[in-house]
Amino acid sequence: MDIPRIFNITESAHRIHNPITPEKLATLGAALRLESGDRVLDLGSGSGEMLCTWARDHGITGIGIDMSQLFTEQAKLRAVELGVADQVTFIHDDAAGYVSDEKVSVAACVGATWIAGGVAGSIKLLAQSVRSGGIILIGEPYWRRLPPTEDVAKGCLANSISDFLMLPELLASFNHLGYDVVEMVLADQDGWDRYEAAKWLTMRRWLEDNPDDEYARDVRATLTSEPERYATYTREYLGWGVFALMPR
Ligand code: SAH
Numbered sequence: 001m002d003i004p005r006i007f008n009i010t011e012s013a014h015r016i017h018n019p020i021t022p023e024k025l026a027t028l029g030a031a032l033r034l035e036s037g038d039r040v041l042d043l044g045s046g047s048g049e050m051l052c053t054w055a056r057d058h059g060i061t062g063i064g065i066d067m068s069q070l071f072t073e074q075a076k077l078r079a080v081e082l083g084v085a086d087q088v089t090f091i092h093d094d095a096a097g098y099v100s101d102e103k104v105s106v107a108a109c110v111g112a113t114w115i116a117g118g119v120a121g122s123i124k125l126l127a128q129s130v131r132s133g134g135i136i137l138i139g140e141p142y143w144r145r146l147p148p149t150e151d152v153a154k155g156c157l158a159n160s161i162s163d164f165l166m167l168p169e170l171l172a173s174f175n176h177l178g179y180d181v182v183e184m185v186l187a188d189q190d191g192w193d194r195y196e197a198a199k200w201l202t203m204r205r206w207l208e209d210n211p212d213d214e215y216a217r218d219v220r221a222t223l224t225s226e227p228e229r230y231a232t233y234t235r236e237y238l239g240w241g242v243f244a245l246m247p248r
Contacts, residue, residue, distance in 0.1 A: 041064075046068070076090050182244050
């Protein structure tokens with residue numbers, strides 16, 4: 001079981017697989033007022049940076065589930081590197097339908113809400129793991145500027161304009177689901193650059209090391225076109241944020 005190989009190639013050097021920076025991840029941890037011993041569940045935990053740094057900085061314990069074998073291995077190594085291997089557990093698995101045995105203080109799905117069929121489905125799934133008074137964390141894109149045409153949405157690698165909402169609408173949608181939005185940390189264009197531009201050097205180095213790989217032609221085409229596509233579309237139109245929710 002694994003995610004499509006292209007992500008394991010282009011994001012192999014990423015610690016954070018989203019436009020949030022290490023600084024903003026730390027801001028988020030502080031904003032949530034985490035306490036030592038709090039349990040955190042992370043569905044689609046990637047390379048584990050959120051759980052590992054929060055374990056180091058706030059003394060939380062955590063479980064992360066991710067379908068990428070590579071990212072899960074990297075998460076385990078990061079836990080050892082930060083001295084928190086006894087606090088966090090990373091499981092290589094499909095997180096669809098995952099509910100924790102013990103209730104958690106924070107249940108998160110950061111930039112992977114398709115795992116449960118979208119934002120509403122993810123909230124419903126996470127709600128089954130969170131303790132009363134706990135927090136659900138959702139990381140999700142929104143339109144920073146509304147695409148004027150469907151082609152512009154496709155340029156952002158969305159299927160259609162309807163894939164995402166504007167920020168006020170996204171916040172209203174949480175409200176309509178019966179949740180208070182109690183905190184949020186938003187990415188900015190510099191954060192998008194860290195996520196997207198970091199793929200380019202990784203692709204370039206991968207191409208040099210794997211010229212005869214069956215993916216080399218695709219990766220070459222992507223590297224050639226990606227900076228311009230990103231600057232024209234994603235960087236201009238897409239926002240991204242992590243939203244902290246509590247049921248009313
Ligand atoms: N939350 C992490 C990773 C976000 S990228 C971070 O912010 O860094 C999306 C992640 O979802 C990837 O790590 C990918 O491997 C994982 N993923 C995709 N489908 C999944 C599934 N069905 N179950 C668990 N993880 C999945």
